[in-house]
Amino acid sequence: QKEVEQNSGPLSVPEGAIASLNCTYSDRGSQSFFWYRQYSGKSPELIMFIYSNGDKEDGRFTAQLNKASQYVSLLIRDSQPSDSATYLCAADTGGFKTIFGAGTRLFVKA
Amino acid sequence: DGGITQSPKYLFRKEGQNVTLSCEQNLNHDAMYWYRQDPGQGLRLIYYSQIVNDFQKGDIAEGYSVSREKKESFPLTVTSAQKNPTAFYLCASSTEFSSYNEQFFGPGTRLTVL
Numbered sequence: 001q002k003e004v005e006q007n008s009g010p011l012s013v014p015e016g017a018i019a020s021l022n023c024t025y026s027d028r029g030s031q032s033f034f035w036y037r038q039y040s041g042k043s044p045e046l047i048m049f050i051y052s053n054g055d056k057e058d059g060r061f062t063a064q065l066n067k068a069s070q071y072v073s074l075l076i077r078d079s080q081p082s083d084s085a086t087y088l089c090a091a092d093t094g095g096f097k098t099i100f101g102a103g104t105r106l107f108v109k110a
Numbered sequence: 111d112g113g114i115t116q117s118p119k120y121l122f123r124k125e126g127q128n129v130t131l132s133c134e135q136n137l138n139h140d141a142m143y144w145y146r147q148d149p150g151q152g153l154r155l156i157y158y159s160q161i162v163n164d165f166q167k168g169d170i171a172e173g174y175s176v177s178r179e180k181k182e183s184f185p186l187t188v189t190s191a192q193k194n195p196t197a198f199y200l201c202a203s204s205t206e207f208s209s210y211n212e213q214f215f216g217p218g219t220r221l222t223v224l
Binding site for chain 1: 217
């Protein structure tokens with residue numbers, strides 16, 4: 001059973017701090033990894049994807065991938081109350097199949 | 111303005127009824143997907159389609175059916191055989207021209223069984 005595991009949280013950080021979200025995946029054949037943000041009652045919105053080991057930065061967001069450890073993370077710098085949402089980690093296992101984690105709830109306190 | 115639309119936003123079903131959820135995209139994407147999301151759980155794949163007139167079962171296809179007669183449309187029918195259909199249903203699409211299969215989601219349909 002291919003799985004993506006995330007801590008459900010909630011993760012609470014003060015405004016302006018760095019939020020660190022993590023996930024692990026079981027399928028070593030996974031090639032691409034995604035972070036989606038989902039506000040309550042809304043659909044997921046793609047914010048980052050990464051496919052190479054190392055870091056990928058986009059504005060306040062940095063995705064990190066370590067394929068040897070089967071570990072993906074998302075750092076949010078200068079966290080804002082508007083970043084409060086559930087963050088879904090996902091892994092593309094090939095053949096048009098993407099496995100989603102259950103998500104980590106993030107609260108950014110003003 | 112490209113995107114994915116789903117209708118209705120909210121749907122109420124009586125037990126024993128079949129209902130159909132609509133999904134339309136104007137992104138010219140080849141692949142389309144249906145997911146189910148339950149509270150506190152990740153998205154689970156119901157069906158997916160890579161091309162017109164072809165689709166494959168996902169992990170939880172029992173009690174559901176789909177069709178793909180047009181590239182733009184991928185409707186999902188929730189049949190009376192689905193014992194616990196109350197959930198948030200999400201349609202997504204992706205393009206074959208990306209190597210990474212990033213998927214883009216519609217706004218979702220929330221189905222409640224009365």
